[in-house]
Amino acid sequence: MRLSTGFVRASGYAHKVRRVLFALTRKKVDPREVVRAAGELNQRIFERLQELGVEKSDVIRITVPFRIEGGSIRWDYEALNIEVYRKDEEKRLAKAMEEVEERERELEEKIKAIEEVALSLKRLSDELIEKIEELKQEHTSLKLRAEE
Structure with a gap:
């Protein structure tokens, strides 16, 4: 390593x-x-x-x-x-710091993209849970009607 x-x-x-x-x-x-x-x-x-x-x-x-x-x-x-x-080696230093800043920007962009995917997944998960709950309620009401 x-x-x-x-x-x-x-x-x-x-x-x-x-x-x-x-x-x-x-x-x-x-x-x-x-x-x-x-x-x-x-x-x-x-x-x-x-x-x-x-x-x-x-x-x-x-x-x-x-x-x-x-x-x-x-x-x-x-x-x-x-x-x-x-x-005192300003050119080399400027280039080195420019590289650091560029990599940090790239990292921030990647993190932002991942966060957006995570939020999308959370929304989808919430929608799925909502649909499952609706199905459970429908199923329960059907069972109750069938028992009448």
Whole structure:
């Protein structure tokens, strides 16, 4: 498996790592293990960011492979990759943030479409329940008439 944060400001990487890891390992790993592993990875990332001289306002993208062994998350630190887009590199930063915003827009559109389908299904379900109730009432009244 591989964790990838997408583009994120350096000041917010730890939260993003934790969120992505929870999403990737849902129902596969105990949540306490996710918190432990995220903390371990975030410490390693923090050290690398300091070595690279990354500032809080810089944009970064982190990718790192991992595997799950016996309920534990094991990081492949040799393959840890941190891309840095420095604030002073405005063109690259603008492109990176544009990509983030585009993906967020696409995600919002997809979520909206799914919500619309869910609402349609709810309306159909309500109509079906109403029709079933009408049939039950008809059936009951027919039984009563037949018994007379």
